[in-house]
Amino acid sequence: xxxxxxxxxxxxxxxxxxxxxxxxxxxxxxxxxxxxxxxxxxxxxxxxxxxxxxxxxxxxxxxxxxxxxxxxxxxxxxxxxxxxxxxxxxxxxxxxxxxxxxxxxxxxxxxxxxxxxxxxxxxxxxxxxxxxxxxxxxxxxxxxxxxxxxxxxxxxxxxxxxxxxxxxxxxxxxxxxxxxxxxxxxxxxxxxxxxxxxxxxxxxxxxxxxxxxxxxxxxxxxxxxxxxxxxxxxxxxxxxxxxxxxxxxxxxxxxxxxxxxxxxxxxxxxxxxxxxxxxxxxxxxxxxxxxxxxxxxxxxxxxxxxxxxxxxxxxxxxxxxxxxxxxxxxxxxxxxxxxxxxxxxxxxxxxxxxxxxxxxxxxxxxxxxxxxxxxxxxxxxxxxxxxxxxxxxxxxxxxxxxxxxxxxxxxxxxxxxxxxxxxxxxxxxxxxxxxxxxxxxxxxxxxxxxxxxxxxxxxxxxxxxxxxxxxxxxxxxxxxxxxxxxxxxxxxxxxxxxxxxxxxxxxxxxxxxxxxxxxxxxxxxxxxxxxxxxx
Amino acid sequence: xxxxxxxxxxxxxxxxxxxxxxxxxxxxxxxxxxxxxxxxxxxxxxxxxxxxxxxxxxxxxxxxxxxxxxxxxxxxxxxxxxxxxxxxxxxxxxxxxxxxxxxxxxxxxxxxxxxxxxxxxxxxxxxxxxxxxxxxxxxxxxxxxxxxxxxxxxxxxxxxxxxxxxxxxxxxxxxxxxxxxxxxxxxxxxxxxxxxxxxx
Numbered sequence: 159x160x161x162x163x164x165x166x167x168x169x170x171x172x173x174x175x176x177x178x179x180x181x182x183x184x185x186x187x188x189x190x191x192x193x194x195x196x197x198x199x200x201x202x203x204x205x206x207x208x209x210x211x212x213x214x215x216x217x218x219x220x221x222x223x224x225x226x227x228x229x230x231x232x233x234x235x236x237x238x239x240x241x242x243x244x245x246x247x248x249x250x251x252x253x254x255x256x257x258x259x260x261x262x263x264x265x266x267x268x269x270x271x272x273x274x275x276x277x278x279x280x281x282x283x284x285x286x287x288x289x290x291x292x293x294x295x296x297x298x299x300x301x302x303x304x305x306x307x308x309x310x311x312x313x314x315x316x317x318x319x320x321x322x323x324x325x326x327x328x329x330x331x332x333x334x335x336x337x338x339x340x341x342x343x344x345x346x347x348x349x350x351x352x353x354x355x356x357x358x359x360x361x362x363x364x365x366x367x368x369x370x371x372x373x374x375x376x377x378x379x380x381x382x383x384x385x386x387x388x389x390x391x392x393x394x395x396x397x398x399x400x401x402x403x404x405x406x407x408x409x410x411x412x413x414x415x416x417x418x419x420x421x422x423x424x425x426x427x428x429x430x431x432x433x434x435x436x437x438x439x440x441x442x443x444x445x446x447x448x449x450x451x452x453x454x455x456x457x458x459x460x461x462x463x464x465x466x467x468x469x470x471x472x473x474x475x476x477x478x479x480x481x482x483x484x485x486x487x488x489x490x491x492x493x494x495x496x497x498x499x500x501x502x503x504x505x506x507x508x509x510x511x512x513x514x515x516x517x518x519x520x521x522x523x524x525x526x527x528x529x530x531x532x533x534x535x536x537x538x539x540x541x542x543x544x545x546x547x548x549x550x551x552x553x554x555x556x557x558x559x560x561x562x563x564x565x566x567x568x569x570x571x572x573x574x575x576x577x578x579x580x581x582x583x584x585x586x587x588x589x590x591x592x593x594x595x596x597x598x599x600x601x602x603x604x605x606x607x608x609x610x611x612x613x614x615x616x617x618x619x620x621x622x623x624x625x626x627x628x629x630x631x632x633x634x635x636x637x638x639x640x641x642x643x644x645x646x647x648x649x650x651x652x653x654x655x656x657x658x659x660x661x662x663x664x665x666x667x668x669x670x671x672x673x674x675x676x677x678x679x680x681x682x683x684x685x686x687x688x689x690x691x692x693x
Numbered sequence: 694x695x696x697x698x699x700x701x702x703x704x705x706x707x708x709x710x711x712x713x714x715x716x717x718x719x720x721x722x723x724x725x726x727x728x729x730x731x732x733x734x735x736x737x738x739x740x741x742x743x744x745x746x747x748x749x750x751x752x753x754x755x756x757x758x759x760x761x762x763x764x765x766x767x768x769x770x771x772x773x774x775x776x777x778x779x780x781x782x783x784x785x786x787x788x789x790x791x792x793x794x795x796x797x798x799x800x801x802x803x804x805x806x807x808x809x810x811x812x813x814x815x816x817x818x819x820x821x822x823x824x825x826x827x828x829x830x831x832x833x834x835x836x837x838x839x840x841x842x843x844x845x846x847x848x849x850x851x852x853x854x855x856x857x858x859x860x861x862x863x864x865x866x867x868x869x870x871x872x873x874x875x876x877x878x879x880x881x882x883x884x885x886x887x888x889x890x891x892x893x
Contacts, residue, residue: 491851637826637850638857642818660851678821685823686806692826693851 169239169250172302173282176238178274179300180231188227240299242310245317247287247297261287261297263317268466268490268509271307271459278457283307287314288490288509311461345444348524349516351436351452359436359514360429362477362485370424377420436514443527448488448511462511466490466693467528468635468661472521474540475625484521484539486513488528491660491693510661525630532632533616540626545609545618549652552608552668555644556601557594564597565590610666612677615684617657619664629664631657633681634688641678643671657681660693726800726811733861734796736841741788748784752777801859803870806877808848810859820857825881826850830874832867839864846870 233253241248249259270286277283285307287297299310351359360366439452448467451459471487478484488511516524518539525538537544572586600623607622618630640656647653653674655666666674756774759766766773799812807823827848834844844867847856862870 636823637852638820638822640818640820642813642816644816648817658850658852662852682807682821682823685826688825 167241167243169241170302170306171239172235172300173280174235175276175280175282176301177231177235178276179284180234180238181227184227184230184234187230188223238300240302242306242313244313247310249297249299259297263314266297266314266317268460268462269311269314270461270509271311273457273459275455277301278455285310286509345442345447345449347440348443349439349441349513349520351439351515353433355439355515356432356436357429358478358481358483360425360432362475362481362483362515363428363432364475365431366424366428369427370421373420373423373427377416432514439514441511441513450511450513460509460511462488462490462509464528464530465691467511468659468693469629469631469664470525470528470538471627471629472538472540473622473625473627478515478625481515483515483517486516486521486524487511488513488524489661529616529630529632532634533613533630535613536616536630537611537618537620537628538630540620540622540628542611542628544611545620545628546611548605548608548610548666549650549668549670550605551646551650551652553598553601553605555646555668556604557598560597560600561590561594564593608667610669617664617666617677617681619666631659631664633684634690635659635692636681636685639678639681641674647671724802724804724809726802728800729796729861730841730843730863730866732841733843734792736837736843736861737792737796738789739841740837741792742785745781745784745788749781752781796861799861803873808874810857822848822850822857824874824877827874827878830871830878831856832871834864834867844868848874 234251237251237253237256239250245263247259247261247263249257249261251257251259266287268288270288272284272286273282274284280301281304282301283304284301285299287310299306434454435458436452437454440450442449446464447461448464449459449461451457467488468491469489471489472484473487474484490509490511513524522538525536526534529536535544568586568590572583604621604623607620607626609620611618611620615634616630616632618628620626620628636657637660638658640658642654642656643652647668651671652668653671654668655674655678657664657666666677669677752774755777760771760774761767795812795814798814798817799810801808801810806825807821809819809821811817811819827850829849831847831849832844833847838844842864843860844862844864845858845860846862846867847858849856
């Protein structure tokens with residue numbers, strides 16, 4: 159149990175409570191093995207299924223696995239040592255495969271502090287160093303003492319080059335020292351969110367409909383025939399039932415009540431989730447760092463250096479629009495971007511500064527603070543008039559794409575129904591043809607939201623279907639650029655420009671070929687002549 | 694909400710950034726694209742032929758095992774072997790013809806500041822990798838590549854986990870290109886201007 163309080167420079171061990179964390183990671187490894195070798199397990203279960211007596215064997219196996227996971231976690235903890243050096247963090251871990259991690263403070267993108275409920279009760283913290291170019295979990299110190307976290311943060315803050323020189327570094331280290339203790343020393347408070355904002359976040363949550371649907375299904379399962387039938391009536395054929403069967407007024411009222419109950423429960427749940435995650439959200443800004451902290455039980459603290467922010471995403475969906483509020487996400491470079499460009503606005507990316515609710519003025523101010531003197535004329539808000547539309551030919555391509563995917567799905571459905579001879583194929587064909595206007599409508603709506611804007615230093619794009627989202631980045635922070643052309647685009651003199659950033663990629667589809675080429679060349683010029691660090 | 698403060702990411706006074714008329718920028722489309730190694734098309738043919746032959750062997754075995762003389766499968770789905778052989782035929786055709794079409798349309802060009810790579814027959818793309826954003830480079834070659842004296846070059850900008858691979862370079866070309874890019878990366882990193890001390 160030696161935490162070795164005598165010499166802080168020496169190798170240290172994390173608290174035994176970190177075993178909880180290692181159980182989690184050992185379980186993840188085991189789960190991966192399970193997924194990879196899932197077939198034999200499934201075969202085993204099926205083999206034992208009809209003979210319930212032998213289920214005991216299975217239970218025994220499960221217990222053995224749990225024990226193994228626990229033992230693995232204890233060994234992992236016992237082998238885990240870290241050392242907060244002068245200019246680098248050293249980690250030794252592993253029992254069978256010994257690993258030594260060497261993380262120079264200069265290479266870190268940020269320090270994240272997380273306190274789970276257990277951590278908070280005991281007074282420990284979990285610190286993660288975000289590094290560029292390595293897998294993310296490398297620099298994680300689970301359940302270490304607050305003093306060690308303070309020292310680590312001070313060292314990192316001192317090592318990070320700041321424009322204002324040693325003074326700023328000292329301030330930053332002071333701030334780092336104080337950040338777990340004295341809130342007054344974390345720089346200026348930019349945003350604070352109260353309980354009313356939590357309700358708004360809950361209302362605007364994308365999970366709301368999902369949760370409502372889940373509750374509806376659950377209620378359906380719990381009370382078959384009682385609750386679900388009226389719902390089905392109202393949802394599926396409300397028009398026919400309301401018109402033709404006026405006598406069923408009481409039934410309709412019941413259904414409405416049931417739906418209201420479901421929606422209220424969903425609302426309560428999503429608001430509770432918002433409280434859980436974003437309770438007492440606060441954003442500080444001092445010199446060159448943004449720091450946010452929130453959470454009811456597990457407190458999350460995210461620290462991001464301003465120069466390391468690669469992209470700003472401002473999104474607004476329909477409920478947020480009603481509240482005249484936005485959500486902003488500042489994405490630093492991350493190592494584990496999904497291959498294939500994926501979603502640049504993966505809002506749950508670890509290390510991203512996520513501000514769940516803020517006004518348009520706050521968005522503009524944050525834009526100014528993040529981008530500094532550069533890209534001051536770039537459109538920050540999704541509804542800005544600076545956005546130029548992309549070519550209307552985009553609608554055609556998108557319509558065809560949606561329509562063909564729908565056709566593929568319908569074709570699979572008709573294939574599945576083929577043996578039972580259930581559904582006549584002509585109807586499916588008619589349905590598919592009839593879906594063309596719907597596809598066109600969707601494509602038109604998507605096209606309406608699509609847009610791009612640029613100034614001398616930055617590019618902004620807008621996308622969305624029901625809500626809308628604006629992504630902005632500085633050209634000099636681009637990593638690579640790709641110009642794509644389909645045969646159709648070549649015929650119409652159009653092109654799609656894709657700019658890869660260190661946090662994902664951003665696409666500007668269907669713009670004039672010449673404009674795309676010029677923009678690409680200008681971005682390359684900006685990157686190649688830039689003498690400033692991109693992270 | 695606090696009023697906005699002066700800029701954080703300070704731009705030094707000596708940093709000058711003259712505007713450039715977009716029309717005067719160099720145009721990559723008029724570049725001399727270096728084609729891939731002439732043996733690369735042959736290598737792709739062989740590489741695609743192997744899976745096609747494997748599929749063919751599987752289809753042949755299945756037909757021999759399950760569709761011999763009026764078996765259950767032969768009565769239920771007599772068209773299945775024909776479909777299988779059609780797929781095999783398509784694979785064979787693709788493996789022989791497609792590389793001849795695709796490889797001449799791939800090419801690269803190394804410039805002073807970046808590396809360009811173009812590819813695609815119908816859906817064409819031109820990728821540009823500025824040297825001062827490349828983190829590291831890698832060359833690799835599978836046994837089949839070595840058989841044809843070829844190698845692949847990968848460049849890794851930040852954020853691209855798997856890197857971007859340029860396939861089908863000659864072994865020597867790949868090595869020279871890798872050395873050139875590494876040299877360029879070092880040069881860019883050695884510029885003492887990371888925080889804005891612009892060289893004169």
